[in-house]
Amino acid sequence: NAGVTQTPKFQVLKTGQSMTLQCAQDMNHEYMSWYRQDPGMGLRLIHYSVGAGITDQGEVPNGYNVSRSTTEDFPLRLLSAAPSQTSVYFCASSVPGTGGYGYTFGSGTRLTVV
Amino acid sequence: GDSVTQMEGPVTLSEEAFLTINCTYTATGYPSLFWYVQYPGEGLQLLLKATKADDKGSNKGFEATYRKETTSFHLEKGSVQVSDSAVYFCALSRAGNQFYFGTGTSLTVIP
Numbered sequence: 001n002a003g004v005t006q007t008p009k010f011q012v013l014k015t016g017q018s019m020t021l022q023c024a025q026d027m028n029h030e031y032m033s034w035y036r037q038d039p040g041m042g043l044r045l046i047h048y049s050v051g052a053g054i055t056d057q058g059e060v061p062n063g064y065n066v067s068r069s070t071t072e073d074f075p076l077r078l079l080s081a082a083p084s085q086t087s088v089y090f091c092a093s094s095v096p097g098t099g100g101y102g103y104t105f106g107s108g109t110r111l112t113v114v
Numbered sequence: 115g116d117s118v119t120q121m122e123g124p125v126t127l128s129e130e131a132f133l134t135i136n137c138t139y140t141a142t143g144y145p146s147l148f149w150y151v152q153y154p155g156e157g158l159q160l161l162l163k164a165t166k167a168d169d170k171g172s173n174k175g176f177e178a179t180y181r182k183e184t185t186s187f188h189l190e191k192g193s194v195q196v197s198d199s200a201v202y203f204c205a206l207s208r209a210g211n212q213f214y215f216g217t218g219t220s221l222t223v224i225p
Binding site: 090103 | 146148150156157158159160163203207212213215216217218
């Protein structure tokens, strides 16, 4: 099915561990982004990409890295997990440049750091 | 900078009641406006959108009108159902795809 696929759905990490959240889309969308969702704070942009090889920081980039080697994939790396990174993470993609198409979201990754 | 403000929740309504969730925005130029819905345990889904002033977006009985004079995009539904229980997010975007989301409004509809 066309859409945005995120893996894993759930993950528990120990403080200091690293991991990669995977995101893949099959709609040939050039624009992709990562958000975290925390209670009472809505969605906050972590990193985004306007195309393969191009990434930029969002509102809350510290502690996260991204890369975009292909149009389809946009992984998010946690370098050294901290309890403050406990959150639900959403990947989203869109057609670039128009602002009018809206995002397609993945189903999310629920991350707990202990 | 650009921002979206939506009414605080949670909102609890009886089935068949009228729903309004307020959303106002701050932005330069002419953004596109959106409502997203998030059902429990799922990602956000686009509910409706409007891309220019006075446009009305509608879907599944929900409506919202882009009011530039009041910088608002309030979500309405005439008769809510239990299945409408979810969290609703207002958002704006301008060309370049940067999205700005409100903090979300939780709706619970009781039979």
